[in-house]
Ligand SMILES: [Zn+2]
C-alpha cells in the first residue's frame with residue numbers, strides 16, 4: 001500500500017520571482033513517499049488537511065530566510081492527521097484513531113535549556129520544525145514525535161485543525177506582545193492569512209482595524225478584508241500608509257481613524273522590510289509595534305525616532321501548546337470564523353494550490369490530503 005503514497009516535496013533552491021509568469025513551483029515536485037521505521041516515541045499518522053503557510057511559499061521561492069531548510073524535504077507544518085500506529089515507547093493517552101494537529105515547533109527538552117524548562121518550545125534555539133527539519137504534512141502519511149501531538153478539541157473539524165497552528169501564532173502575539181485595549185485604532189500590515197487572522201482577533205479584542213495590502217492583493221485578499229468589515233488601504237511607494245493616514249482615513253460611519261495620522265498599534269504581517277521601517281512613523285508615542293513576520297533582508301530602523309517616541313517594538317515568534325488550546329477555542333466558539341477564509345484543494349491539485357497561494361489568488365489554501 002505504501003508505494004501508492006505521495007508527498008509534495010521541496011527540492012530546489014533557485015531564487016524565483018513570483019511575478020515573472022514562469023512556473024513558480026519549479027523548486028518543488030510530487031514524489032513517492034517512503035515511510036521510515038518508527039523510532040522510540042514516534043507515531044505514524046494519515047494526514048487529513050494541510051494548510052499552505054507563507055513560509056512554505058518563501059521556501060518554495062528560494063528566499064534567503066529559508067536557505068537553512070535541507071532539501072529534499074516534504075514540507076507542511078499546519079495540518080490535521082489521524083493516528084495509524086504507535087511506535088515503541090510511552091505515548092501517554094494517545095491511541096490509534098485520535099485526530100490531532102502537531103505543535104509545529106518541538107523543543108530540545110534538555111533540562112539546561114531555558115526555553116524548554118518554561119515550556120516555550122517556540123523559543124528553543126534547537127527547536128525542530130516539522131516540515132522543515134523533518135518531513136511534514138504535505139505527505140499523505142507522516143511520522144512524528146508523539147510529544148508534539150495536540151488532540152483536537154471536541155467540535156473542531158479536521159479542516160479547522162489545519163488552521164490551529166497559524167491562528168495560535170496570532171494568539172501568542174496578541175496575548176503576550178500587543179496589550180490591545182478596547183477602542184484602540186490598529187493597523188495590520190499585510191493581508192495574507194496571518195494578517196487577516198490578526199485583524200479578526202484584534203477586532204474581537206475591541207480594536208478598530210485597518211488592513212493594508214498592495215495592488216496584487218486588491219481582487220482577493222483586500223476584498224475579503226473589506227467584506228469582513230475591516231477598513232482597507234492599498235499602499236505603494238507612491239501612496240504610502242503614512243501619507244494616507246496623514247490625509248485622513250475615516251471608517252464606514254465617517255469616524256476618523258487614528259489621531260493626527262497616528263494609531264495605537266501596528267501589527268506587522270507583511271514581511272516587507274520597508275513596511276517595518278515605516279511603522280515607526282505611523283504609531284503614536286508610547287504605542288506598540290508587534291512584529292510577526294520575518295524578512296529576507298536587513299531592516300533599517302530609525303532607532304532615534306524609536307527612543308524619542310518611546311515606542312514598544314516587540315517580536316513574536318511562533319506559538320506553544322497553550323496558544324494552540326486558545327486557538328482551538330476561538331474556532332469552536334466562532335470568535336474566529338474560519339469558514340470565511342479557507343480555499344479547499346484536492347491533493348492532486350496541490351501544485352495549483354501553491355501557485356495560487358504564491359500569486360495571492362487565494363486566502364488560505366488548505367489541501368485535502370487523502
Ligand atoms: Zn507557518
Ligand SMILES: [Zn+2]
Nearest residue numbers: 108113116124
Ligand atoms: Zn530547548
